[in-house]
Amino acid sequence: TAILNQPRCSHIVADFLRRVQSVIWNRRFLLSKADFNGAQLLGLAPGSTKKGDLICILYGCSVPVILREHITPNDRYYEVIGESFIYGMMDGEAREVLSDEELEAGTMAFKLR
Secondary structure, three states: OOOOOOOOOOHHHHHHHHHHHHHHOOEEEEEEEEEEOOEEEEEEEEOOOOOOOEEEOOOOOOOOEEEEEEEEOOEEEEEEEEEOEEOOOOOOHHHHOOOHHHHHHOOOOOOEO
16 A cells, blocks of 8 residues: 555556455465365465365355354354465366365255355
8 A cells, every 4th residue: 555655656566556455455364274185275265264164165156265164053054254265276276186086075065144
C-alpha cells in the first residue's frame, strides 16, 4: 500500500501490486500436517482457516477448498471456509498423481452447510 501511494509509482507496478493484494489479502500461509504423495502441501487459505481444517478437492470445483468439520449430538456436517491455492494441486494436478483405485479410496460423500 505504501508503494501504491507514492506519486512516482508507475501504473505497471501499481497494477501488479493491486493484483497481488487481491490474491493474498486476508489469506494465511498453510503447511499441511499430513503428506500427499510423500510431501507436505503448502499454499494460501482464507484468513479464518484454523488448525484442523481440511483441504479438499470437490468434484466440480475449480480450486481446492478448506472445510471445517462440525459434530453435534444429532448431526455431522462440514462448513465451507473458502477457496484456497495449494501448490501442486491446481488445475487437475491432484488427479494426475492418483491411480483410479487411490481416487476411489479417497472419495467420500458428506453434508455441507
